[in-house]
Amino acid sequence: MTLVRFSTRGRYGLYIMVDLAQHAEEGPVSLKSVAERQKLSEHYLEQLIPDLRKAGLVKSIRGSQGGYILAKKPEDILIGDVIRVLEGPIAPVECTNISGEDCCEKTNFCVTREVWVKVRDSINNVVDSITLADLIKDTEKGEGEKVNLFEEEA
Amino acid sequence: MTLVRFSTRGRYGLYIMVDLAQHAEEGPVSLKSVAERQKLSEHYLEQLIPDLRKAGLVKSIRGSQGGYILAKKPEDILIGDVIRVLEGPIAPVECTNISGEDCCEKTNFCVTREVWVKVRDSINNVVDSITLADLIKDTEKGEGEKVNLFEEEA
DNA sequence: CAAATTCCGATTGGTTTAGTAGGATATAAA
DNA sequence: TTTATATCCTACTAAACCAATCGGAATTTG
Numbered sequence: 001m002t003l004v005r006f007s008t009r010g011r012y013g014l015y016i017m018v019d020l021a022q023h024a025e026e027g028p029v030s031l032k033s034v035a036e037r038q039k040l041s042e043h044y045l046e047q048l049i050p051d052l053r054k055a056g057l058v059k060s061i062r063g064s065q066g067g068y069i070l071a072k073k074p075e076d077i078l079i080g081d082v083i084r085v086l087e088g089p090i091a092p093v094e095c096t097n098i099s100g101e102d103c104c105e106k107t108n109f110c111v112t113r114e115v116w117v118k119v120r121d122s123i124n125n126v127v128d129s130i131t132l133a134d135l136i137k138d139t140e141k142g143e144g145e146k147v148n149l150f151e152e153e154a
Numbered sequence: 155m156t157l158v159r160f161s162t163r164g165r166y167g168l169y170i171m172v173d174l175a176q177h178a179e180e181g182p183v184s185l186k187s188v189a190e191r192q193k194l195s196e197h198y199l200e201q202l203i204p205d206l207r208k209a210g211l212v213k214s215i216r217g218s219q220g221g222y223i224l225a226k227k228p229e230d231i232l233i234g235d236v237i238r239v240l241e242g243p244i245a246p247v248e249c250t251n252i253s254g255e256d257c258c259e260k261t262n263f264c265v266t267r268e269v270w271v272k273v274r275d276s277i278n279n280v281v282d283s284i285t286l287a288d289l290i291k292d293t294e295k296g297e298g299e300k301v302n303l304f305e306e307e308a
Numbered sequence: 309c310a311a312a313t314t315c316c317g318a319t320t321g322g323t324t325t326a327g328t329a330g331g332a333t334a335t336a337a338a
Numbered sequence: 339t340t341t342a343t344a345t346c347c348t349a350c351t352a353a354a355c356c357a358a359t360c361g362g363a364a365t366t367t368g
Contacts, residue, residue, distance in 0.1 A: 007324090007325070007326085008325075008326065008327095009325090009326090041326085041327060041328080043327070043328060043329080044326065044327055044328085047326095047327085061335090062333080062334045062335060063333090063334045063335025063336060064334090064335055064336040064337070065335080065336055065337080066334085066335070066336085
């Protein structure tokens with residue numbers, strides 16, 4: 001039991017993003033170093049990061065001395081985007097069929113639908129109200145440099 | 155994928171509660187009839203309802219012509235209670251360790267903890283703001299009888 | 309007693325999760 | 339050019355969990 005929980009995909013993915021943000025000044029960050037710092041399996045992270053890359057959240061630099069960097073400034077990265085990319089759409093039940101003739105004759109789904117919709121909206125609302133910058137602001141190095149370490153583009 | 159979802163336990167359990175509320179005037183409602191109306195496996199529902207009973211949400215009447223009735227008025231039954239009883243505590247990640255020395259050295263859990271806490275609170279807030287009465291008000295028989303069909307007690 | 313029903317525990321098939329394994333491709337540095 | 343370091347990609351696997359099934363004991367009504 002203990003349901004309504006995020007899997008390791010979403011959680012580890014968020015750890016990766018936070019780690020990349022925290023080590024942005026070091027240039028490309030290898031997954032190996034992320035895995036060591038976060039005490040996670042590198043191979044498993046390797047399985048998650050393609051989704052982050054395809055979603056345009058990180059960029060990869062291949063080859064020796066390569067690694068990953070954030071594709072956007074932490075201020076512009078919503079936690080909700082990270083989680084949805086790795087966990088799939090946030091929907092507490094599968095059928096969000098509105099008219100759904102078959103569906104609704106069979107069970108009391110329609111009566112309870114209001115619950116699932118409200119839960120879904122509420123979760124999305126929370127994770128879309130927090131950016132990566134919000135999470136790393138406490139761990140930021142105190143030096144007042146304020147160099148822009150992240151890619152700037154359209 | 156498609157995570158952050160309720161399992162059938164919480165959903166079917168809520169169907170049961172709604173069905174009991176809708177058929178309260180018929181006296182004890184057998185699980186067989188619930189299962190038939192909702193097109194669900196009676197045996198599977200049989201596995202869920204002990205949790206509802208132990209939690210004081212329904213009462214059982216054994217023997218022939220027996221069945222289940224709501225233990226409280228629908229107005230006094232929070233959807234959150236039904237769901238937590240069947241799904242376990244609503245916590246999107248397991249470790250809610252606050253001080254947690256070990257935990258926090260290993261991963262960026264503490265940095266991301268804020269996210270999980272806010273999601274948890276938000277879900278609980280939603281499901282605790284809806285009562286069973288809110289769900290059945292649309293399907294209520296239009297007759298203006300307004301007899302109190304549910305057990306009244308301390 | 310017979311029928312209807314709750315009650316209880318064990319088992320099972322299937323899916324998902326989390327992680328492993330092995331290697332192909334690309335790049336920097338020696 | 340060789341070597342080491344990376345990303346990249348596909349498959350496989352062990353364990354856990356979910357949803358459901360099965361069989362039967364206990365209780366109550368008629």
